[in-house]
């Protein structure tokens with residue numbers, strides 16, 4: 001029997017080491033802002049403001065905590081020895097790129113934290129979580145262990161929640177989580193269709209693949225996640241991303257498409273075989289007609305879609321059933337996109353409202369509003385069973401804002417990453433945070 005369910009959004013709280021290191025080849029924003037001075041305090045406050053605004057509108061809004069950075073255990077694994085301070089200065093001298101990688105606050109982009117399948121879709125009717133191995137980039141490949149701990153701490157009741165370890169960390173099973181996974185459905189509590197979008201097939205060298213930039217997600221990884229989560233053929237669709245789009249800087253599917261309910265909002269360059277994607281989804285979407293909202297390259301050139309992050313918006317169902325598109329501020333700065341958004345609302349389709357959010361600090365590293373959140377569809381019972389200390393409300397917003405103001409710097413350059421004070425500040429802040437959120441000891445330094 002179908003149970004009433006809600007979509008909860010879990011945003012990554014930006015960590016105290018947020019910086020611009022240019023670590024993501026294939027992600028245009030990351031490369032073009034390399035070595036710019038960042039403002040971690042502003043970044044965290046921008047994220048909190050978005051969470052508060054959406055919670056205030058009645059959406060269920062949760063938080064995923066930042067990770068311990070710089071990550072000393074990884075530096076030790078790589079052969080750096082001595083005290084924490086000695087390790088930092090040795091790494092800064094020998095290989096500053098490694099130090100930058102273990103200092104990245106990249107876990108803030110929780111769309112890449114995991115793939116989540118709601119209980120209405122899975123064989124055992126539990127919510128399934130698999131943290132993404134993020135094996136395409138070293139700085140991201142060190143996230144999945146702590147992400148898994150945080151998710152287990154928040155969703156601990158095994159009667160409702162099932163947790164899998166990340167897939168093998170090898171490029172053939174490269175997995176980037178929910179950024180390449182979209183669920184379409186009638187009501188959230190109904191069985192849905194999980195659309196897995198991959199960049200290339202790992203074990204077939206003759207299959208189409210991008211030429212310039214790496215495809216981070218493989219078909220083999222997507223199929224493994226579907227198997228682990230117990231999704232039948234009736235619940236899963238696998239589609240290849242257009243390799244030309246990856247070569248133009250679309251490093252995840254959520255830079256070119258977003259879906260919610262029965263609506264798929266996408267650019268005409270999104271898929272290798274668009275007609276097949278629509279037919280496969282529609283064939284499995286029982287009781288609802290797929291509403292395809294397609295944006296043509298004539299209206300919004302691909303380059304404008306990439307620089308504005310139009311599709312990295314949150315598509316949310318409001319109380320009255322209409323949809324709200326939560327877009328990054330850059331969408332109003334690029335003429336073709338701004339014009340398109342006005343037309344989108346005026347034309348009277350399913351998307352009735354557009355709201356602009358300033359997440360510029362994150363955008364400079366290639367993360368828009370949708371990158372900053374992980375969607376978890378929960379029935380009323382599952383929502384009751386989860387740890388509610390991570391759910392946003394006015395009191396928690398006040399507490400976290402004060403916490404950020406007290407612990408974060410408002411300027412961080414690449415040279416600052418070797419400062420042992422930064423490591424201390426980060427650990428103190430996170431120790432307090434796990435107390436505020438009631439998460440227990442999830443960090444290595446706490447164990």
Ligand SMILES: NCCC[C@H](NC(=O)CCC(=O)O)C(=O)O
Pocket residue numbers: 019020021022023024027030031104106109111112137140179252365366367368371
């Ligand atoms: N979903 C958005 C992810 C953005 C992320 N950027 C980064 O890691 C940039 C970090 C830096 O360059 O400092 C990435 O490319 O995976």
